Amino acid sequence: MTQLLVDGVSRQFPGRRGAGPTRALEPTTIAVEKNDFITVLGPSGCGKSTLLRIVAGLDRPTTGRVMLDGREVKGPGADRGMVFQSYTLFPWLTVAENIAFGLAERGMPEKERAEIVADYVQKVGLKGFEHHWPKQLSGGMQQRTAIARALANDPEILLLDEPFGALDTQTRGLMQEMLLAIWEREKKTVMFVTHDIEEAIFLASRVVVMTARPGRIKTEIAVDLPHPRDYHMKTTAAFSELKARLTEEIRAEAVLAATEH
């Protein structure tokens, strides 16, 4: 069953100071099945973040529309949880209060909230840090809290915009495994944007490859690696083969993007 349908969505940013408008995203169509995990892979500036922001309702498409469960997306809402690349925890709230933000906004009673928060604190491995302020946490811990905050709200779909982009390689690997473990257990529809090929393969059941600006879908590759996956997966022959294929696809686009500027 298709849960999310990106239907011919394009985005043009108006030109400034006489320059022509910038085409960030060519008309793009993607259908995401319920409980599917797709990654959108592309070079920097290919419009993949713009696409995700449009799905989140934080940006409006120039043409086309986004349908979630058959309803058109008009603006941001609690049914689409989002994790940003930048650290967006509310600095004046503790870890627990951050995770409870959406629940409190909905008016959920304190007691129920506390139960859900405790559950997610444990799932993302932040036990003992509930009462810390965000600035006391490492980048990895902040992003784990951000994931917990988005998931605690029980959204229909989870959107992630290069959430591990600012983390070091080792931390990134651990975070990927954590996210994947949560997904394998809870089954959620996930759309994950990244420029990291290994990350795109490791997490996804389907990789959508985008071209350099203006972005459009170049190809889609199914990832038939078995679940549960852990870091050993990254050294298997099947993984390497996918990686080689995607490297070719992306490299051509990266070269284009690099020579254009």
Add this chain to the structure above:
Amino acid sequence: MKPLEPVGNTAKIVLGILFFVLLFAGWSFATFGGFVSKTFLADPLTMLHDGWELFVRYDFLHDIGMTIWRVVGGFVLAALVAVPLGIAMGAYKPIEAFFEPFVSFARYLPASAFIPLLILWAGTGEVQKLLVIFIGSVFQIVLMVAVSIGATRRDLVEAAYTLGAGDRGIVARVMLPANAPEIAEILRLVLGWAWTYVIVAELIGASSGIGHMIVDSQALLATGQIIFGIIVIGVIGLVSDFLFKAANHRLFPWKFA
């Protein structure tokens, strides 16, 4: 010394005190040495003696109390009007477009220039004094609060939207707490300015207050009293600043953690 190299704690305190020691030394040298006429500048000991006299013979505590009450009264009134308006302007652009040109203009009107007009309207009583402080503070607070609210981190606002926050939730649960320390800092700053307005207000048409005492002392050529009054104002300012900072640390632990 190297640029930006931190200074040790002891050295910092010693250096801070050293300035005052040198200041007093220079002052003493000029006055006790007879280089400056006593009529124009009292020496430090006369100043202290005059200050003591002020308290025991002229009920200076009452003057200090009056001045503090005027500053705090006018300032609190200004804050009660200006903070909500500033928040509304920062959050909602049409409201900002409506008020901003006027407030920007009014901000440059010197509060002291209103004193003659305010005396005509409100007499020389307390209302007039409060109004001077009010006019001097309110526009400054409005503009600075509006700027601070308007500069709320966009990604935090977007994150709140994706968590289901409505427009009211954005203002009340993101913009307000995010900028609360900044607003407290603005109030601390403007309170300092309010202190200059109150003295000016008391120089004209007042029968009590530190400013009034200073004008009286000028007629008597009591420079010791004038200097003592100025020092008292400085000390009160320093204390209120300290209290504000301490309160901020308590109120916003996340900022200072």
